[in-house]
Each structure stands twice: as C-alpha cells, then as structure tokens.
Amino acid sequence: MARIFVEAYGCSASFADSEMISGLILNGGHTIANNSADSDLNIVVTCSVKDSTANKMIHRIKSLKSKPLIVAGCLPKAEQKTVERITGRASLLGPNSIGKTLQVIDSTIRGTRLVELDDSDLSKVGLPKVRLNPVIGIIEIASGCLSECTFCQTKLSKGDLTSYRIGDIVRQVETEIKEGCKEIWLTSTDNGCYGFDLKTDLPTLINTVSEIPHNFRIRVGMMNPMYMPRIKENLVKSFDNDKVYKFLHIPVQSGSNKVLHDMKRGHTVDTFREIVNKVKERFSNFTISTDIIVGFPSETKEDFEKTVGLIEEIRPDIVNLSKYSARPGTEAAKWDQISAHEVKKRSKIIFDLINKISFENNQEWIGWRGKVLFDEETNEGVKGRNYAYKSVFVKERVTIGQTHTIEITDATTHSLIGKIAS
Secondary structure, X not given: OOEEEEEEOOOHHHHHHHHHHHHHHHHOOOEEOOOHHHOOEEEEEEOOOOHHHHHHHHHHHHXXXXXXXXXXXXXXXXXXXXXXXXXXXXXXEOOOOHHHHHHHHHHHHOOOOOXXXXXXXXXXXXXXXOOOOOOEEEEEOEEOEOOOOOOOOHHHHHOEOEEOOHHHHHHHHHHHHHOOOOEEEEEOOOHHHOOOOOOOOHHHHHHHHHOOOOOOEEEEOOOOHHHHHHHHHHHHHHOOOOOEOOEEEOOOEOOOHHHHHHHOOOOOHHHHHHHHHHHHHHOOOOEEEEEEEEOOOOOOHHHXXXXXXXXXXXXXXXXXXXXOOOOOOOHHHHOOOOOHHHHHHXXXXXXXXXXXXXXXXXXXXXXXXXXXXXXXXXXXXXEEEOOOOOEEEEOOOOOOOOEEEEEEEXXXXXXXXXXXXX
C-alpha cells in the first residue's frame, strides 16, 4: 500500500475532485501523505483556465515528477501534449475519469504509465471523500456545460452538460451534514444550466436542498448569465430561504455587446443588468460577484470604456479580473492579439476601480450586527461569512463551525472586521 500526496488548484469543482480522489485512495487501502516529501506517489489536480494558471501547473508538475506522479484535472485533458512534454512518465487522469483513480494509482505504483482521459458514466455524487475543510461540503451538481465560448478551455476538458439527479444530490447533502458540515457549496462548470438535460432546473434544486431539516447554509456557485432568462424569476424566489447565502457569482466578462458576441457568451449586457437589478430590488444587501476579461482580441478602447461604465453602474462587490490569454485549442487564440502593454494598462484601470468600489461597499457594513458562521482557517485567522457571504474576521478566538453574533467595526477592500457582540 502506498503513501499518496494529493493537492489541487483552480475552482471549487477541482477541489471537490481532489476530495473524492482522496476518499477513493483511502477506500483502496492506501494512506494520505501530508506532503510530497513523505509520499510514495504524488497526485496534482490541475487547472488550465488561463496562461498564468497553466504556467503554475507546469512549474508544479516539474517539481513533483522526481517521484511517481499522476497529473489529474483539466490540464491533461485539454493539453495532453503539453503535460507529456514536461514528463512522459506521469500517468494522466481526466476530470471526468475519477472512477478510474485506483486503477491509475495501482498501475503507476507498479511503474506502468496509464492514461485515462475519456469521460466515464460514473456520477460524482455519492463517492467517498476526504474533506479539505471539515465544515464545508463541496457537492458537484453537474459536469460540463452548454456554452461554446471562444476563449474558454474548460469546455475542452469537461465537455457537454451532464447534470446529476436531485435525489442523489439531496442524499449527498444529508451525508455531508450528518458528518459535521455547516455549509454546503453547490458547484459545477455552470450552475445556470443545471438540470436542462434532466428537465429540471437550479431553482428546483435549491428549493429541495433548502427543505432538508437541519441548520446549515447553502452557497450557490457560478452561473453564466446566458441561462438567466429561463430561470430568473424562480431563482430569485429560491434565495428567499434563510439557508441560502444572498450571493450570486455571474460572470459578465465584458460591458460591450459586440465583445460578448465575439466571445460567444450567449447573453447581452442587459441580461446581466436585469438579474442584478432584480436581486437588489428584492434584497436589501446582496453580494454580487462577477468576472471580467480585459484585452480580448476584438476589444477596442470603446469596448473597454463600456466595461468600465458597467462596473461603475453595477458596483459589484467582487470582480475576478483576468488579462486575456490565448489558450491552446480555443477559437480566439487564432485571432490577432492586443499588445501586452495595452492589456496591462487596461487591467490596471479596472483593478484600481474595483478595489475602490469593493472598499466603499464594505464600508457600508460598518455598524451591522448579526449572525456569522465561521467556516475557514486562514493565515489571518478564522474567517466567517454573514448572510450575504461577506468575509468577516474577529480578533477573538473562535472555532470553525461555530456561529456568533458579530458587530462590524471596520472594513477593508476584501473583508469586514468585527467583534463578538455582548
């Protein structure tokens, strides 16, 4: 039996995959090593969403390849040749091939390289897992998506939409809660199209999970605006339940309809604007997170100014900012690219703007008093979340999984500072 070190990078689905891989490792009679120095075999669950991330993955693979290695996740599926150039000896495991984990491990330990990149029909719901955080249950509700974005490599890795059945997801949520989780993350490549292949939808899933009779919170993961018109009315209503964090991650990517068309996003700026306005009208405090790509090949200066204007109008709490990078295998990678200097200049303008808005939004929470669930240990201390999924830190010693009444006394760009209320 082997000692195996597992680490993951990227989105919450990638971390969920690593938890399931670790669970299968233990079920197979192996043990989990705390670091690569103590392992017999290393597994790295990779992300390939942009150049900077892929470069980080390449560096990490090089540092781990002195021992038997399995490269899992999106990078080997999307860029198999890239991984094989770095190390021709590593075994490969695709993001939808987790059912083959033990076979790949056993083969690699014996010294035989095995490549398992084809999608299996195994549902990821119900697999054993070793949680990275004992109070957070990450549940993949689907794999793949229905979009064809010209910049995105994820579709190459995860393919078309495969939704998991609501009954199976509910049973998994009940298991997570029984085992001590206080927070449930419903995650996938794109939550917005969840269930379209099963003749159901995301609001139905949220409502069903909310009915589980336990004390826990639900974080609804990223959804593309493209599918909002089909579900928006019922989606907003589903957030009425106190268990559901008042938080939406809806990537708009650009404030220009022309650029959105070139990206093949399938939505317009008004689609995004309408859902944001709907939740803000219904809820007094609602956290909006979005993504912006700066420097897409067809983005003119006028297009860029439209993005700046949209951010100033919407004033999102969180913006995940990316400088466009041409990912191998994508349509937009073949187009003429904007100069790196210009992309960097535009990125700096957006970066400064979103930091200003985030700070001003957080300042408005000073004086608020309410319940905070502390759910994560960080280098700065234990972090909690209030009902709007705002990050909250306190100086007092608290334990993850606990809920306290907190009064907010200060704010930074990225978090709220508070104290336990007497």
